[in-house]
Each structure stands twice: as C-alpha cells, then as structure tokens.
Amino acid sequence: MDPVPYLDNLFGPQSKNLERALDRSTQRHALLVGNLANVNTPGYKRRDLDFNIVLEQERGMMNGVEVDRGSIRIDGNSVDLEQEVMQISQTELRYQTLTEMTSRYFSGLRNVIREGR
Template identity: 30%
Template sequence: MKLFSNTINNLEQALSQSTTKQRVISNNIANVDTPNYKAQDVRFNNALSNEMQKLQANKTNNKHFVFGSTSSGYQITNRANTNYQHNGNNVDIDKEMTEMAKNQIHYNALIDRLSSKFSSLKTVIKGGN
C-alpha cells in the first residue's frame, strides 16, 4: 500500500534538485574571486531520461551510444568557454545572484505546496475537524 501520492514524491524530488542547484550557485558565488575558477551549472534531465527509457535501440557497434538515464537525474557541468575576469575566472556575479533568487522563489513555492499537502493529510486524519 502506498502511503503518499505521487505528488509528494515529485515534490520531494523537486526539492532535492532545487537544493542541489542552490549548492552549485553558492559555490560559484563563493569562488567569484578565485583565479582560474570555472563556474558550474546544473543540468536536469528528468524529462529527457524518462523519454529515453522508452526507446528500444539495437546496439550494433561498440561506438554506439547507450540509451538510458543517469541515476541522479542531473549533471553538474563547468562553463569552460568564457572568461569574465583577467584572472581566468568566469563567474558572472549578476547572473549567479539572479539564478539564486529564482531558485529561492521556486524552492519556497515547493515548500508551500508540500506544506499544503501535509495539511490536507492532517485534516483527513483528524476527520475534517
């Protein structure tokens, strides 16, 4: 028997992803003055991974790509093709602060929705009182 709906599980996964993104952004901001530091991005691939799992491909050559998904649902990549500072650092502090604010709004919305789901469960358990 499943205790919680898929909504709660999806919210939990979204909160985990938002937390990861916040950690990466914070790390970029902390290293804004570090020489030769390359900013990182988080790429989420859940939708792509879900669709890729549906594909059935016949691998006829060892050089062919394997279809499937990563277990974590995200990938952390470096932005290595730019330099914003003379010391080789490519952290754009304005971009990072904007992304952090957007991520915080997203995180707060997820928390509000999760709280609402638990409030509904609490009402049902108490019998509507």
C-alpha cells in the same frame, strides 16, 4: 521489512516528486553559492544544475551537474557575480514555492485523515 514502499503508497507519488524537487533546489543552491564563493578564483569554471539534465539523471543517464563554458574572463573564471545573485534569488523563490506546495499537500492529507474519523 522496508517501510518506504508503504510510505510511498500512503503519500502517493506527489510527495516523492516534491521531495525530489526540493532536493534538486537545495543542490542547485549549493552549486550557485559555490560559484559565488569562487568569483575571484582564477580558472574557476561556473557550475550549475540543469533541470533538463536532472530529468535525464532521474532516468539514470547523467549526473545533472553542468560546467558552464560561457563567457570566460582573462583569468579563466566564468562566474558573473550579478548572474549568480539573480540565479540564487530565483532558486530561493523556487524552494519557497516548493515548501509551500509541500505544506499544502500534507495539510490536505491531514484534513482527509481527520474527516475519515
């Protein structure tokens, strides 16, 4: 018997949504770090995770990864170092916020369980 449905019923949809958001932030961070690692690779095309596309992915429509066709340098690389560093910082802040929200959510559940004794 699969225990996951029982966990979903126990923790509610909020925990699943937080889990998905944390997963997407982790995926985006990996893509952005990959962009940074390839800042000097000729022909490299910047990749990012578009959260609007990710929402469609959750409905089974796409893979969520977008190749940026924006400003391309003479060597064909589309990575802007300053932009990547800024995006990584924003993604890290989003991840920290989501982990804090997750912590508070489960603390609230813990308090409800303790009060129910």
